[in-house]
Amino acid sequence: MKIESIEAIVLALPYTHEGPLTGFGGHDWPVLQSCLVRVATEDGLVGWGECFGYTVLPASIAVLDNLVAPLAIGRDATDIAGLMEELKRKLHIFGRGGPTQYALSGLDIALWDLAGKRAGLPVAELLGGRQKTAIPAYTSLLKLGEPAIVARGCEKALEQGFRELKLHETTVEAVAAARAALGDDVELMVDVNCPWRFDEALDMAHRFEPYRLKWLEEPVWPPEDVEGLRRLKAAAPVDLAAGENIPNVWAFQPYIDASVLNYVQPSVTKVGGITEMMKVIARAEFVGVRVAPHSPYFGPGLLATLQVAATTPLVSSIECFGVRLGDTVFGPVGLPGADGRIEVPTAPGLGADPDPGAIARLRIN
Structure with a gap:
């Protein structure tokens, strides 16, 4: 079943904790940002993934939209291992970690969600x-x-x-x-x-x-x-x-x-x-x-x-x-x-x- 679309959806979750406003990576976090990755296949099934994260999200989304999605759309969503290996090989020149890997993570998680839904089973x-x-x-x-x-x-x-x-x-x-x-x-x-x-x-x-x-x-x-x-x-x-x-x-x-x-x-x-x-x-x-x-x-x-x-x-x-x-x-x-x-x-x-x-x-x- 072919991948029809890949979409990044950024959410801002309000939160409180015991201390003053804080965060990681040199920035305070007034909200917790989460990037959902919505992957739809040509039969209308939808899988959900998530890519890291927080303050670096603009870079992760840019990789997902501009590098990962063009290579993955139209490919077989059921061949998770084969597709992910191919994408890692093609994109390795942009880094084997960081935003490139974060974007690939989001896609991979969504493909497993799709696989479980297609099989009628939890991923475990x-x-x-x-x-x-x-x-x-x-x-x-x-x-x-x-x-x-x-x-x-x-x-x-x-x-x-x-x-x-x-x-x-x-x-x-x-x-x-x-x-x-x-x-x-x-x-x-x-x-x-x-x-x-x-x-x-x-x-x-x-x-x-x-x-x-x-x-x-x-x-x-x-x-x-x-x-x-x-x-x-x-x-x-x-x-x-x-x-x-x-x-x-x-x-x-x-x-x-x-x-x-x-x-x-x-x-x-x-x-x-x-x-x-x-x-x-x-x-x-x-x-x-x-x-x-x-x-x-x-x-x-x-x-x-x-x-x-x-x-x-x-x-x-x-x-x-x-x-x-x-x-x-x-x-x-x-x-x-x-x-x-x-x-x-x-x-x-x-x-x-x-x-x-x-x-x-x-x-x-």
């Missing part, structure tokens, strides 16, 4: 079978800064039913405040977003040791310093995690094969979609590395992550953004319940389509 069944009906979620707080605000954010997370929580903080004071607020029975992770050289990272890992982290995420700058991560893993008193910015399975290979990480963190909207993410998981399973997907999304990227995670015991929990949304894309689908778990949708494809009313309310140019 197409990937080998669903092993889980619900997956524990951990809340991933935005950067809060002040220890008192961090403590308040942790207390709110406990009230929502979460038993795992991740900070984006770089100070001992903030981490100490979180542990004091959470108590001893809640898992605590810290994502520091690549701030330190090896010796600084090792020093901070020891300073964080009293607070019993489940993992320390992206501690080393530059993030490509595999040797620095290897040395840190050997010397640090904490497990290490990274991978949201590793752009494809080949780039993951040195991290996995050299066992420099305890957790690898592929991001379905950045790594090349479901097709590439499954390759990363297979590689991790081969050497016994755990998988903790990067998934602070509210659109098809989150549902795709749930479908993938349901197929493997390597994933024990799912990341969800620690914010309060003013509107939702799928209604209650994909949101944690009172017990801090997310149900894996069982409808064909990704498990749900975006609400047309939400698209109308939230769509921006």
